[in-house]
Amino acid sequence: MFLGAILRKGWHKSSEGRACFLLNTFSENIYINKNLMNKLDSSDMDADFPPALLKKIMSHESCHRFSKVHLTSFTIYFLLLTILFSIALITLFKIYSRFLEVKAIIKELNYTELECTKQHSFLEYKVWSCCPKDWKPFSxxxxxxxxxxxxxxxxxxxxxxxxxxxxxxxxxxxxxxxxxxxxxxxxxxxxxxxxxxxxxxxxxxxxxxxxxxxxxxxxxxxxxxxxxxxxxxxxxxxxxxxxxxxxxxxxxxxxxxxx
The missing domain is CATH 3.10.100.10 (Mannose-Binding Protein A, subunit A)
Incomplete structure (x- = not known):
């Protein structure tokens, strides 16, 4: 068989060389044409592959898939953090803008205190209506x-x-x-x-x-x-x-x- 011939050819090299040769050869064939692996039955795998080398090849494939899953998870996590951080910044900016607005109004109108009541309003995000202290609200x-x-x-x-x-x-x-x-x-x-x-x-x-x-x-x-x-x-x-x-x-x- 083709796979057996390759193994026999590479098996005469040194132990380290044989491992590298087989790993590179079969890794390349696995990624180039994965249909080849699907066509081989279990008897071929048992006959032509040393168990240690087969385990190493499968481990390499598993690590590759595991890395892809981790990269995808990290990307999603990073995007979520970015979105949450952006929302927090926008919220803080609005709160600070309101604070400056109120401070400017109070300074301009010469009031030191406001009395506010919550209301159901369609005025964007503004939900409190306020009058200077001791003033009476109407409409x-x-x-x-x-x-x-x-x-x-x-x-x-x-x-x-x-x-x-x-x-x-x-x-x-x-x-x-x-x-x-x-x-x-x-x-x-x-x-x-x-x-x-x-x-x-x-x-x-x-x-x-x-x-x-x-x-x-x-x-x-x-x-x-x-x-x-x-x-x-x-x-x-x-x-x-x-x-x-x-x-x-x-x-x-x-x-x-x-x-």
Missing amino acids: SHCYFTVSDSASWRESEEKCSSMGAHLMVIHSQEEQDFITKTLDPKAAYYIGLSDAGHRQWRWVDQTPYNESATFWHQGEPNFDHEQCVTVNHRKSDWGWNDVTCNGKQKSVCQVKKIYL
């Missing part, structure tokens, strides 16, 4: 009552120093919310004023909607009264036009901070 805004009396201009400057503006009211719900926290014996400036010829304007530049106003009956009534307060009259809260230099309390408003 997408926060409200703060200034108890010191001042003119309309001074009241607006006070709100501005806190990163806010005088309150803007666009719905009955908003008015009802804030008036429940106010003293019915006092009047409070809101962010509505007359630019001239009864052209009412909100301080945040949102449109003045006459269908969503809450004037007391008979108001506004005098052209020289160009600023507006909210006060309690009889059994209800409403708006009243007043002179802008009068000393009144006020309500400030700022947008919520989302984290």
Whole structure:
């Protein structure tokens, strides 16, 4: 047989040479044409191969397969570690970005503390809505009552120093919310004023909607009264036009901070 002839030819070499010759010869034949091994029956293998050499060849093949399995496992493990490390870096970057954002907002608005509540939000990853400490949250805004009396201009400057503006009211719900926290014996400036010829304007530049106003009956009534307060009259809260230099309390408003 072909395999037997090769073995007999190589067997006359030194013991080390015979092993190398046979290992190289049969390894090459195994990898070049594996069908050759499949065609040989067990009797051929027993007759032509010394047991030690056969064991060595099979061990070589097993080591090769074992190495391939280990290399594949290592590659998969390395890729998983890379993915996990990337996710961790992205998460840490987002947390740090939020921290810087909050720090910048607090510094800009001159607030040292925030009070936050968890919410169900579609605003990307932002799930907390926050107001400065002692401010009252409603909808997408926060409200703060200034108890010191001042003119309309001074009241607006006070709100501005806190990163806010005088309150803007666009719905009955908003008015009802804030008036429940106010003293019915006092009047409070809101962010509505007359630019001239009864052209009412909100301080945040949102449109003045006459269908969503809450004037007391008979108001506004005098052209020289160009600023507006909210006060309690009889059994209800409403708006009243007043002179802008009068000393009144006020309500400030700022947008919520989302984290």
